[in-house]
Amino acid sequence: MLQWLVAVDGSAHARRALDAVARLAPQIKDGVRVLLLNVAAPMVYYGELPPFDLEGVERAQRAEQERLLSEALAYARAGGLADIITQAARGEPAAEIVRVASERGADLIVMGTHGRGAVGSLLIGSVAQRVLHLAGVPVLLVR
Numbered sequence: 001m002l003q004w005l006v007a008v009d010g011s012a013h014a015r016r017a018l019d020a021v022a023r024l025a026p027q028i029k030d031g032v033r034v035l036l037l038n039v040a041a042p043m044v045y046y047g048e049l050p051p052f053d054l055e056g057v058e059r060a061q062r063a064e065q066e067r068l069l070s071e072a073l074a075y076a077r078a079g080g081l082a083d084i085i086t087q088a089a090r091g092e093p094a095a096e097i098v099r100v101a102s103e104r105g106a107d108l109i110v111m112g113t114h115g116r117g118a119v120g121s122l123l124i125g126s127v128a129q130r131v132l133h134l135a136g137v138p139v140l141l142v143r
Contacts, residue, residue, distance in 0.1 A: 001083075002028055005035045005106040007097050007131075008072040013112020015075060017142040021110055022079035033083045036072045037100055038065045039093040062088065094130030101137060110140045 006021055008014045025032040040061050065088040076084050087104075089096040101109050113128050132139050 001031045001033055002107045003033045003035060003105060004108045004110055005037055005097070005101045005104065006072075006076075007093075007109070007111040007127075008036050008038050008068060009112075010068045010071065011112060011114065013114050013142065014072070017110045017112045017140075018072065018076050018079060018081075020140065020142045022076065022081055025081060031083065033085065034076060034081050035100075035104055035106065036069055036076065036084060036086045037089060037097060038068050038072070038087075039089045039091065039096040040065055041093055042091060061090075093127045094134060097127070097131050098134040098136070101135065106137055108138050108140060109135055110142065113141050113143050 004021060004025070006014075006017055008018070021032075021034060025034070043057065069086040069088060073084060073086055087100060089100055091099075097109060097111070100106075109131060111128055111131065114126065128139075128141050132141070
């Protein structure tokens with residue numbers, strides 16, 4: 001059985017990546033297990049910050065990840081996918097996608113060409129570009 005990692009972030013591009021997996025997976029003779037991965041980028045601090053509840057912020061971030069993964073799971077199941085697992089990670093998104101793919105033995109990484117951070121990608125380069133550069137397995141980018 002193959003394992004495909006699908007990076008999900010709640011964007012339309014991520015949903016189209018799931019659509020592509022739902023179309024391709026049934027054609028694989030030995031089957032495909034789909035790993036839905038959401039990566040929360042670390043918070044960046046510049047200068048002094050007023051006091052705030054860091055634990056509360058982290059709880060809210062985890063809750064948002066759980067919500068996004070739950071929505072992606074429901075969407076994938078509605079698309080006909082059955083063998084699905086989910087995982088949340090935290091860190092630089094491209095590095096975490098590649099790390100999790102390696103640790104889980106993923107045969108393919110599937111992701112949208114743009115995600116929720118598309119505007120920021122104009123300044124620092126897209127997550128998809130970095131995954132292409134770093135990945136040790138094939139990467140399928142979906143527009």
